[in-house]
Amino acid sequence: MNWLSEPFRHEFMQRALFGCALIGFTNGMLSAFIVLRRLALMADAMAHSLLPGVALALIFFGLAPANLFFGGLVAALLVGLGVQIISGSSRIKEDTSLGLLFACSFALGLVLLSLSPARVNVTHYLFGNILGLSDDDLWIIYLISCIVLPLLVAFQRPLLLLMFEPSVAASQGVLVRPLTYMLMGLLVLSMISSLQAVGVVLALGMLIAPAATIYLCSDSFAAMFWGGGIIGTLGSCAGLFVSYWLNLPSGACIVLVLGVIFFAAYLFSPKYGMLSKFLRRHHLHEESLARWRER
Helix, strand or coil: CHHHHHHHHCHHHHHHHHHHHHHHHHHHHHHHHHHHHCCHHHHHHHHHHHHHHHHHHHHHHCCCHHHHHHHHHHHHHHHHHHHHHHHHHCCCCHHHHHHHHHHHHHHHHHHHHHHCCCCCCHHHHHHCCHHHCCHHHHHHHHHHHHHHHHHHHHCHHHHHHHHHCHHHHHHCCCCHHHHHHHHHHHHHHHHHHHHHHHHHHHHHHHHHHHHHHHHCCCCCHHHHHHHHHHHHHHHHHHHHHHHHHHCCCHHHHHHHHHHHHHHHHHHHCCCCCHHHHHHHHHHHHHHHHHHHHHC
């Protein structure tokens, strides 16, 4: 069993496992709202819009994690504001403006990173480098989790009402617009915490896969909410172990493991899995054939 206990002997793996557990659980719980509200495109745009903010923070303030955090936060909020301004003041729809700003901000981030005086590896920001977590990185991840998780639990009911019936939520006194902005803010914070783990390119997979997996297995929102957190944690930690044992990129392995779990549910879920659907159809066909023969 040395192969199982060996990763725990290294301090960098202990840090990475702690970070994976926090990031996976936070993203997994938030993913329930992202999947139900169909915010995947928005989440992807937010992830990519972090890059120019990170690059500007590198150029003007250096490599300190706090600088990168605030740079990414400001950039994502500006992109979100830009989407609302463009879609609200022109014929351009929200999805079009979102796609345009997402592509432009990502391109701008790549250009700015190439101009940065600090010697950085661009792939760390594109695909993550969770094995290089510092104490400051862990503190930021921990603080983000301490903000996001309590707010999601506290506002679970009004957020759920907002997901399905915004007009009913407004009639019951729910502040729809502030609550929507809060959800967007929590999404940005979660994306920033995922930046070090899987990078801007793969962050969407970590945010979508947990709740999408539970969605194929259950109709319960509570199962999506809490089960998504559990799957996010277990899948992220398992992906980290796989990357260590096979000497593969950690961010890619984390997302691939979560993807394997999703496709297992897609095929074998007892309620909505493809195999279950095939067996039910086959059973119905056999029953109808038997009734036809009885006639």
